[in-house]
Amino acid sequence: MSEDQKKLLETQLWNIANELRGKMDADEFRDYILGFIFYKYLSEKQYLYANTLLETEQVKDYLLVTNAGDLEAIKEESLLKLGYYLKPEELFSSIAKKGNANTENESNFILADLESILNSIEQSTMGTESEDDFNKLFEDLDLNSTKLGRSTEARNSLISKVLFHLDKIDFALEDAEADVLGDAYEYLISQFASGAGKKAGEFYTPQQVSKILAKIVTTDKKRLKSVYDPTCGSGSLLLRVSREVPVDDFFGQELNRTTYNLARMNMILHDVHFRHFDIRQEDTLEQPQHLDMRFEAIVANPPFSAKWKGKNNPLNENDERFSQYGRLAPTSKADFAFVQHMLYQLAENGTMACVLPHGVLFRGSAEGTIREYLIKELNYLDAVIGLPANVFYGTSIPTCILVLSKCRVHNDDILFIDASQSFEKDGNKNKLNEAHIDAIIDTYRTRSTKDKFSYVSSLEEVAENDYNLNIPRYVDTFEEEEPVDLDQVATDLQELEKDIAETDALIADFCQQLNLKTPF
Incomplete structure (x- = not known):
């Protein structure tokens, strides 16, 4: 067709x-x-x-x-x-x-x-x-x-x-x-x-973002045995991965009942045989449904800074997904709880890519402790990619992609990409086009430093920054302003004063002819 x-x-x-x-x-x-x-x-x-x-x-x-x-x-x-x-x-x-x-x-x-x-x-x-x-x-x-x-x-x-x-x-x-x-x-x-406003974030990841995540987790892969999304929404992100390489089996979990039904329909309608997908409905953090499984690729767009039970559920303190990090993610922000859950289910040869709010890069307290453990002790963080603001439905905040792997090839550095300016206007939203996506993926796969776009940072440099991952600390996007010619500015001001004087005289003449009081 x-x-x-x-x-x-x-x-x-x-x-x-x-x-x-x-x-x-x-x-x-x-x-x-x-x-x-x-x-x-x-x-x-x-x-x-x-x-x-x-x-x-x-x-x-x-x-x-x-x-x-x-x-x-x-x-x-x-x-x-x-x-x-x-x-x-x-x-x-x-x-x-x-x-x-x-x-x-x-x-x-x-x-x-x-x-x-x-x-x-x-x-x-x-x-x-x-x-x-x-x-x-x-x-x-x-x-x-x-x-x-x-x-x-x-x-x-x-x-x-x-x-x-x-x-x-x-x-x-x-x-x-x-x-x-x-x-x-x-x-x-x-x-x-x-057209669904804030509710849209519950079931759909913009296609251009899905494409970036899918291309990342399939890098150097010819086929995937399994792909998993712990907050799968309509299932579109899972299906996007299969457009990059063949996928044997799809796994997902979704809290919202209506969206869970939509995900199952989406799988069947894309001709995924019922034996090759397993979508479950439950709270992923509190009632994970695939906890005994490990996945070769994981993609996710979790709800940004969602609330969860955290320390209010005593079982979480001893949960193997969270216990080794020393702190639980705050109850008001479950972002790192989702990251920890996904890492727990990631296979030893696996890669995961997830979309998160920028706050995970620099917020302190418990999140700072978890972030340091991820980098210093586990050394799983492979790349940080900053996305433009106003890309997602239901929120205009800038977001980032964290790429984590248990089999890192470049295990002595972290790649930072600043794609915050890589967008074109699409109505009242911002959108990454194919050239923007290609630039991000090419930079990720070649792991290259590019002026004002990307930087490969050593782990020592990240440690010197107290494990703060805020992208401007690593990617210098400062644009120097052109030098100001003060002599030309003085000449321009003199010309302006002359123009003002001529205009004032013209207005005074009109006022005199009309027998009106001048305004100055």
Whole structure:
């Protein structure tokens, strides 16, 4: 599919999303439209797979199959291959057709049927390997919400209209080489993030930042056995890593229930098999779900300076993730708690890259103690990258990327990159373009010092700075001003005085002619 066709698909889906825009908040209509797109995707995957099983049968179109034995056989194979099952009458095209029937003899009421179908998808997985991946996946699609319409008829009409428009769009799932729908889904998520204000930070990392993190953790890698995100949001950051190198298995954890559902949908819609992703819902710091595992790559954009229980939970004092550092991260700022958690789960040959607020570079007290231990005792900090302000949704503060590794090649220095001025305006936000990203990644991979952009600091120099990592201490971005020609300034002032005198005389003359008092 061409780039123009891809853009067309994105536009079509966004226009359909806007059918719901006037009815509810951005984060609410997001859940409906993405849920309906996901249902259509599941339906088309089911239809295409069933038809491959019917190639040697007399009836080759799954929509026309009525034989109970054939349907049972397709169900068994579908649960193994796809992880779920849809009957012919439960397919998206069937329910969309019914919702838009215009004959007197045929009902177009579909709300009850649609709710039953969404429940049926989940129920089909019960007792199978994919049960956890589909459990309550559609719980945010409340078809009886008055936000869709005050009356049942109004809600039915709106949903039928949305399904009708979606049904006319070709998702091109037959093209196994293209991930066009996945790209379009990511586009919609980014569009919703841009309109969701502060809430956007809960589920989406801007694509250009995701790309930097992904390229860092895949440096010198041809393939990754596993990648992990402890605050995975919509899962987009995990999926971004797989665009750099093949990834065998994806792992993530997310606190927000709605966002957790979105992450699972995102994985499935990007054709990640249910056996190759494990997304869990819980508080990562208090109830980590993958604690016995170690990961080759870790990426994260944790909530900035979030509150956590810290010392208010006595168990944290002896938790192996935190106990060796001598201090716990403050309860008002969990930034370093997330760093410690990720380091604990990082494999010995692994690299992690995470986005954090600038305060982690220089704040003192407990955070200063943790920072010194990371560098002096563990020597895991590989690079510090300063990003521009106003890049993230929901906050305008400048941020940084910390890169940490347990297998550092350059274990006697730390690379500092100041990319704070590497941006272009994008509406009311700042954005890194491809050239900015390439400059950051090239500097990271070549580990080079560049004037006013990067500096390779020895560990001794960092120690002399009391382990303060504030980037201006290492990267000199001072721009000398041009020398001032005082003789020229004096001449300019004389000319200005002459101009003022001439103007005053002109005003006085006008005032005299008009018989007015002069203002000076």
